[in-house]
Amino acid sequence: MKKNIILVVLVNAATLLFSSWNKLSELYTQSALKFKATTINSREITGNQLSVTHHQLNVNGLHINYTATAGYMPITNKDNKPIAKIFYVAYQGSSVSNAAKRPVTFVFNGGPGSASIWLHMGSFGPVRVKFKNDKGDAPAAPYQYEANPYTWLGFTDLVFIDPVSTGYSRAEDGIDPNIFHGYQEDISSVGEFIRLYIAKNNRWDSPKYIAGESYGTVRAVGLAGYLQSHDNIYLNGITLISSALNYQLLKFNRGNQMPYIYYLPSYAVTAQYHHRLSPQLQNLPPEELVKRTTTFAKRTYAYFLAEGDAASPALTQSVIDSLHYFTGLPRDYLISVNGKVSDRQFFKKLLGTTDKVIGCFDGRFAGNNLDDVDQNSYYDPSEANLSGLFVSAFNSYIIKELKYQNDLPYQATADLASWNNKPVTNNGFLDVSESLKTSMTKNPHLKINMVCGYYDLSTPVASTAYVIDHLGLKPDLRKNISMNYYAAGHLVYISKEADNKLKNDGERFYQQSSNNKIN
Structure with a gap:
């Protein structure tokens, strides 16, 4: 009798528990995500296992069924010994015909030392971090994510790669991680990942693309040549966001005059945004202001810098007047620095107060100055609170939606101070422009999508234009490069308007560069 009672109690308890779980599950599905993500996995995947989940995206008239895969790809050496494990998240459209021929894009950010969450959770992926406003300000914690109407998943499958020592990617125990920390070393490991992914997932028939941001543009250019020569993998296209292809244009080293010239147009358009210019320039469209400033910078200003003390x-007076005209900086200050304003000087001086500084990644942002005496003391208000937003939202997303959990800390930005830039240096500066020319020459079908933000004071627009204009390409190859400009900063996509334009420009680029019809 007692056994029967116990059995009935257990059955009733199990029924109640199952019913409660169903209600909880139903509530979760309704409230957790507006894009109606569903999964076939009910358990969390940890360690070296791959988590495979199935989802549906419904947002702003966009309807996509897709499969997500999160986990590690083991990397081995020539003796087939594991030396690293690279973490990735891949999205594959599952409601398209002939899916194997659908474009596949390998995506990463830069640094070096940056994980791929910025492009993943900020622009390309099916979910997007939830900003405070359309401009891209970060809200107060706790942070959220939402369905992404600007995802590139509508026209390409996506594979987000975290290079070794970033994200969850690590060298294997007993392997020195520094063997991956260099231009050539990084390309070899990421290139091997791409080869393995293509082979394991039978993507040989797919149009193949790479998208990189900042230092990721250096990696992307290097990979194009590496994949061609090492694995006979020829790309259809590369998207280069906020390019850093020639460091001589970006580093204010002593004796290097180039950055003063090619930062100036970005100084001007940023000064315009903060209403520091005369009415004559204040009312110009940004693209026209950049054009006028570039003309002055490459002609009169470049000559002045070349003259040095012999000017x-x-x-000298003419140049000081013009610099005041284009930047809004006081004439007496411009005289005190001999007409040469570095990036950090501009960040601290533009707003005319010692209390405020503007952003490097995005000159539209302003924040409090940490130290108004030390010129080398600076924090970037345009990125100060974005890392918390992105990392927190990403960790929540992969656990809840992708059913993947990892106890390692996710390294959004790793300090890789020992990075080796050899052998692609020019006068001591990293320069991959010749590599880009070589890849485009050997693969005349390779298309390039350049993405430039007007308010990017880390990789300014004029420096990118200079690199492209000095590649020495023949006209039939030069037309393979598309130049696209945005009212945005280094992270072009944090503004909804710019991210929408980025998606539309990207889709047009894929239609023009893919031999297969994009479903």
Whole structure:
């Protein structure tokens, strides 16, 4: 009798528990995500296992069924010994015909030392971090994510790669991680990942693309040549976001005059945004202001810098007046620095107060100055609170939606101070422009999608234009490069308007560069 009672109690308890779980599950599905993500996995995947989940995206008239895969790809050496494990998240459209021929894009950010969450959770992926406003300000914690109407998943499958020592990617125990920390070393490991992914997932028939941001543009250019020569993998296209292809244009080293010239147009358009210019320039469209400033910078200003101490008083006065005209900085300050304003000087001086500084990644942002005396002391208000937003939202997302959990800390930005830039240096500066020319020459079908933000004071627009204009390409290859400009900063996509334009420009680029019809 007692056994029967116990059995009935257990059955009733199990029924109640199952019913409660169903209600909880139903509530979760209704409230957790507006894009109606569903999964076939009910358990969390940890360690080296791959988590495979199935989802549906419904947002702003966009309807996509897709499969997500999260986990590690083991990397081995020539003796087939594991030396690293690279973490990735892949999305594959599952409601398309002939899916194997659908484009596949390998995506990463830069640094070096940056994980791929910025492009993953900020622009390309099916979910997007939830910003405070359309401009891209970060809200207060706790942070959220939402369905992404600007995802690139509508026209390409996506594979987000975290290079070794970033994200969850690590060298294997007993392997020195520094063997991956260099231009060539990084390309070899990421290139091997791409080869393995293509082979394991039978993507040989797919149009193949790479998208990189910042230092990721250096990696992307290097990979194009590496994949061609090492694995006979020829790309259809590369998207280069906020390019850093020639460091001589970006580093204010002593004796290097180039950055003063090619930062100036970005100084001007940023000064315009903060209403520091005369009405004559204040009312110009940003693209026209950039054009006028570039003309002055490449002609009169470049000549002035070349003259150095030999510049005549008349030339010096003319240049000081023009610099004041284009930047809004006081004439007496411009005289005190001999007409040469570095990026950090501009960040601290533009707003005319010692209390405020503007952003490097995005000159539209302003914040409090940490130290108004030390010129080398600076924090970037345009990125100060974005890392918390992105990392927190990403960790929540992969656990809840992708059913993947990892006890390692997710390294959004790793300090890789020992990075080796050899052998692609020019006068001591990293320069991959010749590599880009070589890849485009050997693969005349390779298309390039350049993405430039007007308010990017880390990789300014004029420096990117300079690199492209000095590649020495023949006209039939030069037309394979598309230049696209945005009212945005280094992270072009944090503004909804810019991210929408980025998606539309990207889709057009894929239609023009893919031999297969994109479903």
